[in-house]
Amino acid sequence: MSEAGPDLQVRVAVIYYSATGNVRGMARAVAEGAEGEGAEVRLRPVAELSEELRISADQYWGRHRSEVDEGPVARIEDLEWADGLAFGTPTRFGNVAAQLKVFLDLAGELWQQGKLIDKVATSFTSSQTSHGGQESTILALNNTLYHWGAIVLPLGYTVHEVFNGGGNPYGASFTSGHSVDGPDEETRLVARAQGARLARVAQAIRAARESGLLPAGKTALP
Numbered sequence: 549m550s551e552a553g554p555d556l557q558v559r560v561a562v563i564y565y566s567a568t569g570n571v572r573g574m575a576r577a578v579a580e581g582a583e584g585e586g587a588e589v590r591l592r593p594v595a596e597l598s599e600e601l602r603i604s605a606d607q608y609w610g611r612h613r614s615e616v617d618e619g620p621v622a623r624i625e626d627l628e629w630a631d632g633l634a635f636g637t638p639t640r641f642g643n644v645a646a647q648l649k650v651f652l653d654l655a656g657e658l659w660q661q662g663k664l665i666d667k668v669a670t671s672f673t674s675s676q677t678s679h680g681g682q683e684s685t686i687l688a689l690n691n692t693l694y695h696w697g698a699i700v701l702p703l704g705y706t707v708h709e710v711f712n713g714g715g716n717p718y719g720a721s722f723t724s725g726h727s728v729d730g731p732d733e734e735t736r737l738v739a740r741a742q743g744a745r746l747a748r749v750a751q752a753i754r755a756a757r758e759s760g761l762l763p764a765g766k767t768a769l770p
């Protein structure tokens with residue numbers, strides 16, 4: 549740390565699952581928001597688990613799959629690397645998509661080592677209908693984050709646009725209908741604001757740790 553403050557750029561990982569592209573569009577906006585605050589960002593989809601044959605039989609799922617096929621997927625190391633974590637999932641029967649859940653379940657070792665303590669973490673979602681389970685999905689996702697000892701960061705009504713872009717203070721939420729074209733501009737704006745807030749708060753926590761104000765996370769496991 550220098551007199552001017554922490555030397556290191558805050559690190560944000562935006563980790564998501566998206567079958568047809570809506571959550572991917574939101575994830576990009578969250579990443580843009582974090583980058584706008586000077587964060588180093590890793591934008592990563594989790595690995596696909598469904599059979600390729602099943603995916604390609606679905607026009608929109610297959611198209612999206614071929615678009616993201618080449619890039620890097622999220623790794624558990626990304627959780628350790630990041631100061632701030634944003635998780636995105638489509639609403640699946642009011643819950644987290646299995647692909648993202650499997651990724652989260654692989655974090656047991658990091659959890660055991662106390663390495664997820666004080667990560668600042670936030671969640672976002674897309675669902676077909678406005679009452680189709682956006683809140684329940686985000687709350688279900690956040691349950692994992694509480695177990696990690698993460699600092700769960702809600703969106704709140706921190707920017708006025710939340711009132712227009714879904715109105716959900718739990719986290720940016722897109723009501724997609726049958727669209728697979730990604731979120732509208734209002735939702736993108738809210739997602740960007742969520743990413744920016746994540747980067748700012750993660751930076752503050754990082755600075756507190758570097759200055760000794762906040763001790764390094766330690767597990768209390770027996």
Ligand SMILES: Cc1cc2nc3c(=O)[nH]c(=O)nc-3n(C[C@H](O)[C@H](O)[C@H](O)COP(=O)(O)O)c2cc1C
Pocket residue numbers: 565566567568569570571572638639640641642643674675676677678679680681724725728
């Ligand atoms: C198996 C399955 C379950 C779903 N469950 C819900 C649901 O409970 N509520 C809802 O509103 N939409 C539900 N949807 C719709 C998706 O959440 C919605 O299309 C979302 O925008 C897809 O995001 P993506 O394009 O990133 O995959 C479901 C879709 C699938 C395939």
